[in-house]
Amino acid sequence: MDARGLRAPATASVGFVTGGQLANFTCLAAARHSVLAGAGWDIAEQGFHGSPPLRFVVGSHRHGSIDRAARFLGIGRAGLTIVPTDSQGRMSPEALDQALVGAEGPLIVCLQAGEVHTGAFDDFAALIPLARRHGAWIHVDGAFGLWAAASPGLSHLTAGMADADSWATDAHKTLNVPYDCGMAIVRDPADSIAAFRTGGDYLIYSGLDPWDVTPELSRRARGVPAWAALRSLGRSGIADLIDRLHANAVAMAAGLRTVESVEVINDVDYTQVMFRLGSDEATRALGAAILVDGTAAMTGAEWEGRAALRCSMSSWATTPEDIVRTVEAIRGLVAAGSPAG
Known part of the structure; x- marks a missing residue:
């Protein structure tokens, strides 16, 4: 590579x-x-x-x-x-x-x-x-x-x-x-x-x-870590890593669409998933609750003047099971707090 x-x-x-x-x-x-x-x-x-x-x-x-x-x-x-x-x-x-x-x-x-x-x-x-x-x-x-x-x-x-x-x-x-x-x-x-x-x-x-x-x-020698990763993974390993990150994003978006009141607001072409609830207040409250829950970490954002939550798939260690656990944690938080507002 x-x-x-x-x-x-x-x-x-x-x-x-x-x-x-x-x-x-x-x-x-x-x-x-x-x-x-x-x-x-x-x-x-x-x-x-x-x-x-x-x-x-x-x-x-x-x-x-x-x-x-x-x-x-x-x-x-x-x-x-x-x-x-x-x-x-x-x-x-x-x-x-x-x-x-x-x-x-x-x-x-x-x-x-x-x-x-x-x-x-x-x-x-x-x-x-x-x-x-x-x-x-x-x-x-x-x-x-x-x-x-x-x-x-x-x-x-x-x-x-x-x-x-x-x-x-x-x-x-x-x-x-x-x-x-x-x-x-x-x-x-x-x-x-x-x-x-x-x-x-x-x-x-x-x-x-x-x-x-x-x-x-x-x-x-900043190039050494990059060289080591590229040398270890090779072309096929890098491609597999990219594909897994994308698959995780697609699965995350699909899971979030099954959660009542959650709206996925981007085309999941690559590794990013952005979503929100019905109001800015509810979206921000959910973001704070997710961080307190600790199952996953995601950042608050603003898109087209409205609050959103941004999930970036970037870790090689994230598994499909992690995605399921995250979606279920969000489902529970939404249901428990009824923050759809």
Whole structure:
């Protein structure tokens, strides 16, 4: 399993960083350097002040780490072009096409593999060619969803994703390694080198070095846990892990639909299940009761202005029996507290 297994070219640079936040930042720093260079501006030499205006295009249901990475790069909220999404958080191709009408100059478009609440994937096959026609750098935030590419049964979710310029993921999520194992993948290593390579006559270059593709010099060997997991599981093991997480999500959603007053509010395409009761108050009360009960842990969320509960299937240790126990615990809590309100 290498970068090709995640639908990225084998020649791409892969930098290991702290997590998904820094993976997005690292990829977008390379993107900023590249698109400004294409407009005749050398940010390493001239800095960002006075550079050609940079358009930064995102979906309305992007993860907060995208905005934060943009802020680190000197792009505030007022500098974002926000494209509407559908009911699951997928960017609309028609809306993107409209947003890019007349687009000139440096352009970065951020897409998403796995919306954090619904698990939805953007339609890369439709969106990437649209963005490419305008000369955009296309980045994919795939903190947990990028791994769908490794499953023959789920890889259709990532169709067209290989045509992007950079991809971010976090191995601690789907791959189940410890924290501090984000991955910033950039199609052309020259873009990483241009953004990050530093000088120093005591630094011995041996090709593509770690400090060429990430913001850090001093760092531990973050890639070892990911390598160990990939080496141990292999392609078939990774695919099996992804398929089991998805099967657990499907079973969880099916079980919740049998519980009176519970509404599953997302299409369970991947590993996320989001549900609610009839009112915000009842939904929040159920979430608190689930945590006190202790059978399972899930987080409160907000979707389209309403309270929801979010269940993310991410642990290799979760079994079908765990799903049954969780659904029955929720059924009992709903019945006992009558929180449907």
